[in-house]
Ligand SMILES: Nc1ncnc2c1ncn2[C@@H]1O[C@H](COP(=O)(O)OP(=O)(O)O)[C@@H](O)[C@H]1O
């Protein structure tokens with residue numbers, strides 16, 4: 001038998017890591033060194049991030065109110081400007097700078113760059129300026145990865161006519177993982193996975209997750225995480241994990 005092993009860089013496996021806004025303030029050099037280890041093991045790393053707490057702070061400062069429905073921020077015309085400037089102007093460069101200081105070659109991107117996250121309105125009447133991803137420019141991500149660069153993607157979508165749309169960070173992470181056919185998706189947050197009646201769950205299945213949402217055990221910011229996880233599991237991705245900064249958490253398994 002003859003086995004051919006591809007040495008082309010695009011054959012490298014990809015891991016999409018979403019850093020929740022809830023974690024961004026406290027990430028250490030030790031945490032970032034995990035990324036270097038993964039790179040050395042031959043994985044390409046793609047980072048996506050949120051920034052809910054930073055957006056909340058800025059909205060408050062500007063006396064703009066917003067509500068959250070099913071874990072998604074209902075985003076007014078005024079609020080989308082704050083979301084855009086906070087994520088692209090503050091959170092993204094801050095994270096890129098920390099990664100670069102930790103010795104990881106990182107480049108900041110958002111939905112506008114190369115139309116990376118081509119988006120359309122999710123439901124203008126219900127959610128306002130919130131987007132859903134229509135297309136991910138995977139070629140751009142591949143090119144950066146092939147050159148050893150970690151793309152760091154802010155969750156701001158762009159319409160083809162230049163309108164910014166707010167997209168939940170977990171949703172962007174899932175869409176990017178799906179589009180890249182990633183080997184794994186890690187959602188890093190401020191809790192060690194899904195907690196049910198005080199107990200962190202090591203594993204979860206789609207039917208358990210449905211049940212926990214129905215029963216109200218999963219709410220708020222955990223909803224887009226598990227919904228994104230289920231979406232990618234349905235499309236055949238082998239692993240999704242909801243973890244804290246120690247990378248300890250719940251692995252979501254297909255049934
Ligand atoms: N069943 C659950 N288990 C753990 N956390 C949950 C659960 N249901 C809701 N949550 C909430 O989800 C939060 C994480 O989501 P979120 O605040 O959006 O974080 P991030 O900014 O990391 O995306 C937790 O801090 C917790 O308050």
Ligand SMILES: CC(=O)N[C@@H](CCC(=O)OP(=O)(O)O)C(=O)O
Pocket residue numbers: 019020021022049050051052053055071072073083130155166167168169170221
């Ligand atoms: C539409 C929507 O909900 N957008 C989110 C985007 C930021 C985000 O997802 O931040 P976390 O990762 O910290 O939750 C928001 O406005 O808060």
